Amino acid sequence: MTTEELRRLPAPATGPDGTERLRAEALDCAIGRHTVLRGVSLSVRTGEILGVVGPNGSGKSTLLRTLAGIHRPAAGRVYLDGTPLDRIPARRRARRIALVGQEEEPPAELRVGELVALGRVPHQPPWAGEDEADRAAVRRALRQVDLADAADRPVDQLSGGERRRALLARGLAQDAPLLMLDEPTNHLDVRHQLTLLEVVRGLGRTVVLAMHDLNLAASACDRLVVLHDGGARPPAPAASALTPDAVLEVFGVQAVPVAHPFTGHTHLLFTPHTRPEPEAPR
Numbered sequence: 653m654t655t656e657e658l659r660r661l662p663a664p665a666t667g668p669d670g671t672e673r674l675r676a677e678a679l680d681c682a683i684g685r686h687t688v689l690r691g692v693s694l695s696v697r698t699g700e701i702l703g704v705v706g707p708n709g710s711g712k713s714t715l716l717r718t719l720a721g722i723h724r725p726a727a728g729r730v731y732l733d734g735t736p737l738d739r740i741p742a743r744r745r746a747r748r749i750a751l752v753g754q755e756e757e758p759p760a761e762l763r764v765g766e767l768v769a770l771g772r773v774p775h776q777p778p779w780a781g782e783d784e785a786d787r788a789a790v791r792r793a794l795r796q797v798d799l800a801d802a803a804d805r806p807v808d809q810l811s812g813g814e815r816r817r818a819l820l821a822r823g824l825a826q827d828a829p830l831l832m833l834d835e836p837t838n839h840l841d842v843r844h845q846l847t848l849l850e851v852v853r854g855l856g857r858t859v860v861l862a863m864h865d866l867n868l869a870a871s872a873c874d875r876l877v878v879l880h881d882g883g884a885r886p887p888a889p890a891a892s893a894l895t896p897d898a899v900l901e902v903f904g905v906q907a908v909p910v911a912h913p914f915t916g917h918t919h920l921l922f923t924p925h926t927r928p929e930p931e932a933p934r
């Protein structure tokens with residue numbers, strides 16, 4: 653990541669305005685009989701970008717799918733703009749929450765433009781085709797992910813990163829006020845990672861991002877939720893969510909915060925955790 657690219661990461665276009673878009677109360681999330689998370693309570697403010705971080709298998713994808721209404725919580729409830737999520741019909745919910753999953757495989761027979769146009773379906777009356785507003789939303793989303801010239805390309809001929817960007821474009825075209833992206837920067841080269849996060853911050857929407865890269869998460873998100881040990885720590889700004897002690901406890905690695913010489917932002921440098929050598933017998 654060059655210093656120029658780092659410098660281009662802007663502040664959010666719309667800061668948190670204090671109202672609450674999404675709330676989770678005492679959620680238990682289970683897959684089959686396996687309880688992944690217990691007692692998760694959190695609130696996402698309108699216009700906020702909330703990051704979800706945690707080690708592999710800690711439940712990031714499960715939490716996002718539960719917050720988006722794809723998974724039913726085993727206990728507790730999710731509220732969207734004050735309404736219980738399970739009371740919102742699926743089509744209306746899809747106009748208000750867009751989720752782009754981590755491992756989605758788009759149908760191979762589609763062209764890129766057709767894939768992105770799927771994001772418009774919740775906005776169309778049943779059996780009605782797309783109108784000019786839909787086509788404009790698709791073109792805009794393709795431009796946002798740098799695939800403006802790829803609308804006619806078959807999806808199965810895209811590279812992994814291009815396919816990921818096409819799926820993200822479908823989520824952007826859905827034009828929902830709440831956007832949930834699971835590992836959006838996976839497979840993307842560094843320029844597209846930074847551009848995507850810049851686009852997301854410029855949307856002025858409420859966004860929940862699950863991310864592995866702690867430095868990217870810290871630079872893109874207003875607050876972070878750290879998943880650990882079957883629970884979620886309360887959302888907090890990166891500086892307090894990712895202290896060296898917290899990183900060591902949750903991820904098992906040592907983190908050294910350094911100030912970037914040009915941006916002044918704090919970055920974490922990681923090294924494996926080394927235990928002190930036992931003293932040699934005398």
Ligand SMILES: Nc1ncnc2c1ncn2[C@@H]1O[C@H](COP(=O)(O)OP(=O)(O)OP(=O)(O)O)[C@@H](O)[C@H]1O
Pocket residue numbers: 683684686688706707708709710711712713714715754
């Ligand atoms: N279909 C499934 N059946 C059984 N267990 C599952 C299934 N999907 C996920 N799990 C388990 O649920 C737990 C949480 O998985 P999840 O995918 O939510 O974690 P994650 O934090 O997103 O992981 P990663 O960082 O690896 O993407 C893991 O222990 C995982 O093995």
